[in-house]
Amino acid sequence: MADQVTVIPTVRQVYSDTYSNLPTTGLNNGDMGYATDRQVLYRWNGASWAPITVYSGTGASGDIPTATDLPDGSLYSETDTGKVKQVSAGAWVTIVNPSTGWTTVIKAANETVNNSNSLQDDDDLVFPVSANSIYILFINLLVTTTATLKIGATVPADTTAKGDTIQSATKTSDLTSGLSGYASGIHRFMFHVCTGANSGNFQLRWAQITATASNSTILKGSILEYLKVG
Incomplete structure (x- = not known):
């Protein structure tokens, strides 16, 4: 007579809930639990929930689990x-x-102001900055105007932005209050930007020094180059 083998199946339980709500009593070794808040799968080892997968996600630095x-x-x-x-x-x-390489932002189209001395955001020359970071940036502006221009920028709170034209780079003017005196031509600027606890954008701004009823234009092909150094 041939040997007979009886197979007794073991039923495993599978739970799905937040980690703190996964049960810790009435369990058998090998029971499974999925923590919905951690997106991690666990296996009961007789004493605790042991992870058998890892979490993988993406998002802003402030939202990291x-x-x-x-x-x-x-x-x-x-x-x-x-x-x-x-x-x-x-x-x-x-x-x-x-990457620590330079990033270039190119102005996509001509932009004109007329009869305005209020600093306004440039349509293209803007880039994101991280909190507690240091940037070096160069800006090349191609300008056509009969009125002289001023430039400035908005930056996140607690950010220091200093610099000037390369022709007089020994000055450390506060960029947010505006630099002035730019006629038609090519103007190149160098700046040093140190952010504090806040992230956001470095946004170039510009206007006429004195509101003049004539076109002042920053031309397509003007560029902003930046490098994060720390």
Whole structure:
């Protein structure tokens, strides 16, 4: 008579809830739990929930999940800083830094003001800045005007933006209050920007010094180049 084998299947339970609401009693080894708030799958080992997957996400640096809530190896890509971070020993560690190369912003079309001495945002020459960072930037403006121009910028709170034309770069004028005296021609500026606790945009602004009923134009092909150095 041949041996007979009886197979007794083991039923495993699968739970889905926030991590704090996953049960800790009435469980069998191998039961599964999905933590909806952490997006991590766990296996009950008889004493605790052990992670068997890691978290992977992307978003602004300020929205990064709490590292101590996630298993080692979890990943997060910061859209505002370009950094990719990984959880190691309960803390986020940067594993990929953004490129440190220069970035160029090119003015796409001519832009004109007429009879206005109020600084207005340039349509194209703007770029995002991260908190607690340092940037060097150059701006080349192609100008056609019968009225002399002034330029300025808006920056996040707690940001210092200093610089001037390259022809007189020993000055450290406050860019946010405006630099002035630019007629038709090519004007090149160099600036040093240090941000504080706030991220946002460096936004170039410009206007006529004295409101004059004639066109003042920043030409297509003007450029802004920036480099994040720290």
